Amino acid sequence: MAKIAFIGLGNMGGPMLRNLLKAGHECVAFDLSAPALAAAEQAGARPAASPGDAARGVDGVITMLPAGTIVRAVYEGPGGVIANAAPGTLLIDCSTIDVASARAVAEAATAAGLSMVDAPVSGGVAGAAAATLTFMVGGPPETFEAARPILAAMGGTIVHAGAAGTGQAAKICNNMLLGISMIGTCEAFMLAKRLGLDAQKLFDISSKASGQCWSLTSYCPVPGPVASAPSNRDYQPGFAAAMMLKDLKLAQEAAAGVDAATPLGAAAAALYSLYCNAGHAGTDFSGIIAMIDGSD
Amino acid sequence: MAKIAFIGLGNMGGPMLRNLLKAGHECVAFDLSAPALAAAEQAGARPAASPGDAARGVDGVITMLPAGTIVRAVYEGPGGVIANAAPGTLLIDCSTIDVASARAVAEAATAAGLSMVDAPVSGGVAGAAAATLTFMVGGPPETFEAARPILAAMGGTIVHAGAAGTGQAAKICNNMLLGISMIGTCEAFMLAKRLGLDAQKLFDISSKASGQCWSLTSYCPVPGPVASAPSNRDYQPGFAAAMMLKDLKLAQEAAAGVDAATPLGAAAAALYSLYCNAGHAGTDFSGIIAMIDGSD
Numbered sequence: 079m080a081k082i083a084f085i086g087l088g089n090m091g092g093p094m095l096r097n098l099l100k101a102g103h104e105c106v107a108f109d110l111s112a113p114a115l116a117a118a119e120q121a122g123a124r125p126a127a128s129p130g131d132a133a134r135g136v137d138g139v140i141t142m143l144p145a146g147t148i149v150r151a152v153y154e155g156p157g158g159v160i161a162n163a164a165p166g167t168l169l170i171d172c173s174t175i176d177v178a179s180a181r182a183v184a185e186a187a188t189a190a191g192l193s194m195v196d197a198p199v200s201g202g203v204a205g206a207a208a209a210t211l212t213f214m215v216g217g218p219p220e221t222f223e224a225a226r227p228i229l230a231a232m233g234g235t236i237v238h239a240g241a242a243g244t245g246q247a248a249k250i251c252n253n254m255l256l257g258i259s260m261i262g263t264c265e266a267f268m269l270a271k272r273l274g275l276d277a278q279k280l281f282d283i284s285s286k287a288s289g290q291c292w293s294l295t296s297y298c299p300v301p302g303p304v305a306s307a308p309s310n311r312d313y314q315p316g317f318a319a320a321m322m323l324k325d326l327k328l329a330q331e332a333a334a335g336v337d338a339a340t341p342l343g344a345a346a347a348a349l350y351s352l353y354c355n356a357g358h359a360g361t362d363f364s365g366i367i368a369m370i371d372g373s374d
Numbered sequence: 375m376a377k378i379a380f381i382g383l384g385n386m387g388g389p390m391l392r393n394l395l396k397a398g399h400e401c402v403a404f405d406l407s408a409p410a411l412a413a414a415e416q417a418g419a420r421p422a423a424s425p426g427d428a429a430r431g432v433d434g435v436i437t438m439l440p441a442g443t444i445v446r447a448v449y450e451g452p453g454g455v456i457a458n459a460a461p462g463t464l465l466i467d468c469s470t471i472d473v474a475s476a477r478a479v480a481e482a483a484t485a486a487g488l489s490m491v492d493a494p495v496s497g498g499v500a501g502a503a504a505a506t507l508t509f510m511v512g513g514p515p516e517t518f519e520a521a522r523p524i525l526a527a528m529g530g531t532i533v534h535a536g537a538a539g540t541g542q543a544a545k546i547c548n549n550m551l552l553g554i555s556m557i558g559t560c561e562a563f564m565l566a567k568r569l570g571l572d573a574q575k576l577f578d579i580s581s582k583a584s585g586q587c588w589s590l591t592s593y594c595p596v597p598g599p600v601a602s603a604p605s606n607r608d609y610q611p612g613f614a615a616a617m618m619l620k621d622l623k624l625a626q627e628a629a630a631g632v633d634a635a636t637p638l639g640a641a642a643a644a645l646y647s648l649y650c651n652a653g654h655a656g657t658d659f660s661g662i663i664a665m666i667d668g669s670d
Contacts, residue, residue: 212583237575237579239575247569251576255585256585269639279533280544283544286531287588339668343558345638
């Protein structure tokens with residue numbers, strides 16, 4: 079078992095740390111929130127005073143943070159991870175951030191003699207608690223192999239996407255497609271309703287036809303057809319609209335940086351902005367069907 | 375076996391008629407094209423002089439026509455089907471047309487003592503030839519039941535969508551979602567490419583994740599991951615971009631008629647217009663990936 083520093087003990091990081099402890103790893107923890115740090119201590123981790131303090135004398139450092147600027151500060155800042163970790167330490171950033179920041183941090187880490195992967199997750203808070211997260215990992219093959227047994231304590235599927243930054247690329251490309259297909263599914267159901275076509279009928283037909291998509295089949299935005307979908311529990315997340323908007327904005331930022339045309343991705347980002355700004359940031363992202371319908 | 379008039383002997387209607395003949399039905403055929411009519415005669419159908427002539431003395435009339443105005447002319451025009459068919463004749467329109475025209479024709483037929491369903495298909499020319507079409511059928515339950523054994527000679531899946539017009543509604547709602555998810559899939563692959571994420575990697579990840587959709591999994595627009603996809607045969611259709619544009623325009627027309635908001639559906643229609651106008655009307659609809667990429 080390894081000695082691991084965990085930085086960022088929020089809704090995702092907290093349960094991920096507990097799964098590392100459960101697997102027998104020795105953990106040091108850091109968060110700016112005193113209650114989060116106290117909870118980590120109670121779960122069996124040793125609290126640290128700063129990211130740099132946490133990163134000293136460990137085999138690996140895992141971060142789960144809300145934005146690229148924060149990731150860069152934690153790794154590259156004074157008193158940060160890179161300045162304090164011993165050469166050879168394995169760095170794993172599980173945050174969902176912009177591709178450019180992910181690549182910049184990996185480059186700084188490599189220059190300092192450290193190994194790093196970007197390893198954003200899908201599966202949400204439920205997946206973090208159940209240790210069933212999917213990790214999309216970008217970095218050198220040998221660093222991926224070194225990270226794999228540690229990630230296995232927190233997730234079920236661990237995929238090597240390619241070089242540094244491709245873990246982030248895989249996550250935002252997948253989630254851009256998800257945001258687009260969710261809105262498309264909502265539009266199809268609301269058009270059907272107004273044309274007198276029953277929602278269950280459209281579900282039965284399209285789930286076996288060329289309109290089939292995960293947003294329809296596994297996460298149906300109208301109540302009824304898929305029992306486990308948030309539409310059947312008043313659109314409690316699940317995956318909050320604010321998180322979808324974050325990923326769509328990251329996709330737009332990445333697209334602008336490489337001159338990629340993503341017309342539907344841009345429209346999806348605009349529609350989720352409208353929906354979040356209307357007071358629904360905390361609603362499940364499938365709840366946007368009410369805005370498409372005009373009923374909310 | 376029934377005596378059936380078949381009107382509209384194009385790329386779809388021709389093979390559909392041949393499957394009716396194969397199943398043992400006695401067929402009368404009509405088309406404005408003399409070569410199409412001659413081919414039908416050679417296949418075993420008796421040629422008729424007009425739609426009304428075809429519709430006299432048969433148990434059922436099937437139409438497969440390119441537009442709502444043509445369907446209305448064939449059914450409601452002087453010398454048309456409704457004026458000439460005996461009371462009780464079963465009318466089946468397999469054309470993909472606007473919901474309003476489908477409902478108007480069904481109403482006129484019912485007023486004249488005839489039974490009618492709209493029964494648009496999916497499955498394309500290959501499905502028409504192999505008798506594996508999917509029929510989405512709108513009309514009264516007893517008319518659906520009467521039509522079912524006849525449709526069974528031409529297709530594999532026959533679904534009752536609801537009242538008159540809902541067959542058309544099901545088709546355009548499904549195909550609107552298909553058009554949106556195809557463009558979304560193209561955008562995801564092209565963004566991934568520019569971010570250095572390998573297409574096969576994105577396929578492997580998203581086909582098992584929340585971005586999964588038929589456009590990705592069964593009809594992948596980049597060559598390689600799905601052997602049967604048109605992307606592996608230079609984007610030969612398959613399903614031509616012009617046909618996708620037709621369906622997206624029908625969806626926009628229907629949406630306008632019922633004040634439905636379909637922002638991504640509208641954007642998809644605009645993008646397929648651009649693609650068709652650039653000379654690609656006859657290319658498979660997945661070929662739009664080249665326009666998204668800027669490589670064509």
